[in-house]
Amino acid sequence: MFLVGRSVALASFGTRSHFGFNYDKQGRDWTVEGGQRQSPIALWSCNTVSCNVPKLELVNYNKRLCDPLSVINNGLTVLMRIPNTVEGKQPSLCISSEFGHVFEAQQLHFHWGSELFKGSEHNLDGRFYDGELHIVHKNASFKTNQEAALNCNGFAVLAVLLRTPEVGKCRQL
Numbered sequence: 001m002f003l004v005g006r007s008v009a010l011a012s013f014g015t016r017s018h019f020g021f022n023y024d025k026q027g028r029d030w031t032v033e034g035g036q037r038q039s040p041i042a043l044w045s046c047n048t049v050s051c052n053v054p055k056l057e058l059v060n061y062n063k064r065l066c067d068p069l070s071v072i073n074n075g076l077t078v079l080m081r082i083p084n085t086v087e088g089k090q091p092s093l094c095i096s097s098e099f100g101h102v103f104e105a106q107q108l109h110f111h112w113g114s115e116l117f118k119g120s121e122h123n124l125d126g127r128f129y130d131g132e133l134h135i136v137h138k139n140a141s142f143k144t145n146q147e148a149a150l151n152c153n154g155f156a157v158l159a160v161l162l163r164t165p166e167v168g169k170c171r172q173l
């Protein structure tokens with residue numbers, strides 16, 4: 001699980017289908033602005049740097065969400081908007097609450113690659129996983145997605161690399 005800031009990528013998300021967006025060339029053929037904060041990211045454990053980072057806290061993630069929940073196939077991904085909890089709170093990701101950085105969960109979606117290049121969006125030590133779950137959070141300081149997309153701290157995406165179980169090793173319920 002890792003955290004990716006991606007205001008530029010989200011800003012361009014709605015136009016991807018016009019370009020036949022895919023990961024066949026791992027982003028080398030994309031025509032998007034930005035560059036320093038653009039996906040996909042190759043994470044190399046040999047390049048990791050140890051440092052103290054603000055604590056991440058998941059708030060209201062363990063609460064029941066309001067019904068009905070709906071999953072949408074929008075032609076690019078499978079997506080689910082994340083509603084409030086039954087208590088009227090939004091599940092959130094807090095990054096060091098002493099600074100008040102609260103990111104509210106908006107939606108989750110999946111990445112599984114294309115026909116030519118299957119797998120996760122990002123890779124770890126050159127290895128692509130079978131898929132990737134993204135939980136998109138918007139900085140609560142910004143009222144709209146458009147406003148948030150103009151700021152480098154507008155969004156926080158929690159990414160979970162997924163691996164399918166090996167055949168014959170599925171756990172019995």
Ligand SMILES: [Zn+2]
Binds near residue numbers: 109110111134
């Ligand atoms: Zn994503």
